[in-house]
Amino acid sequence: MLRKAIAGCAQHTPWRLIVSRHSTSISSAVDSILLRSLKEHYQEVSKMAPPPKVSPPLPFKIVTGALEGNGPVLKRTYGNEEISIYVMRLASVGGDDDDDGINQLFVHVDVSKPGQKDSLHFLCGLYPDALGIHSVSMRPKLESQGFLVVPSKYNGPVFQDLDERMRDSFHSYIEERGINEGLFPFLQAWLYVKDNRNLMRWFRAVGTFITEKNSAKSA
Template sequence: MFRKVVVAAAGVFQPRRLPIWNKIASRTVSTSFYTVNSMILRSLKDHYLDVSKMTPPLKISPPSPYTVVKGALDSGGPILRSTFKNEEITISAMRLVDIIPEGSGLGNDEGDFNQLFVHVDISKEGMENSLHFLCGLYPDALGIHSVSLRKKSESAGFIDAPKDYSGPVFEEIDEKVRDALHSFIEERGINESLFPFLQAWLYVKDHRNLMRWFKTLGTFVKESDEAASQL
């Protein structure tokens, strides 16, 4: 009879003991979780405020006849658009420092911020190919790196590579042809006058993306806190 009582008592009290330890362990993990998250949120907030205080560049309009592509700040596509006779011209750009990996030894000097890669796409209605120029743009000069023909579907994004033969190395082309190609894009307003606008535009885009990143990451961490508190 006594044995039955002991067994019964063990059966009554043992299940009550486990949840207590579980609660203690859970409380310890939760405390650590909230501490880490609060540190992340505090750091994100500080950096967000610092970035928000950065002085934006003066508002610059693109040189005529180019206009800004609607929604360009929120996409990775063309920035500027123009027409020349029966041609449609679009321009995309990115900084050299955003292309060369840090520590590669190929750049990352202060002057690299004044070097832009510009992708110029010239298309004509009814033609399946477009003429694509990859150029280096500086405050006082513009140089052509390559010229190729691409399918129009390939020219929508400036990082796409042509699938077919892309032509000879530009520096190996006859000098007269190179000069003619420079005159060709110059006639369409593609020159160093684009630099001030594209430099300022890329700054605004980077600043906007950084602000969005801090805000999005902070929202995610905060929602993780709220979800954990309901467990």
């Protein structure tokens, strides 16, 4: 009897179609669960209170549209020089970050002059109470608001291999141009806001992708 029943079902509903319907049902259920989770996390992130508004130290100015791109965050002029500051998170290896997770930053400082093809580039570690130089190099001058170009030629000596007097002179050079721990409060708050926006944008993009995929299936 059971064999006859199975055979009868097979005659009216092909096995491949049964599997297809079953798979479609599971896929739709998984998509719904994921979409619900994305929405919940999006709403949770959107309700997070932003940090207190902090202004950058004068005479630095915030670059228009910096939160939406990967270009410089701050700019200023110093004599005939243009100084651009880029920032990114420096993850703590020991996992001892503060609650906001941004107590160490990588700061790229680009110093350019008119008529010069290359600019002087500093890679620094920025902390609430200190700034340290990791490297000094010459890099192609930026022609747009894009992110920094990775040098393709000799990148200079290891900074710690320089003698102490030269290292101190480089620190004095950037401090004279306003590059110091005083930048930390603004850059910390700015990076928090950027991370928050990027996360919300990611939730929306993934949700839109899944929804459009479902629409294509139903069509």
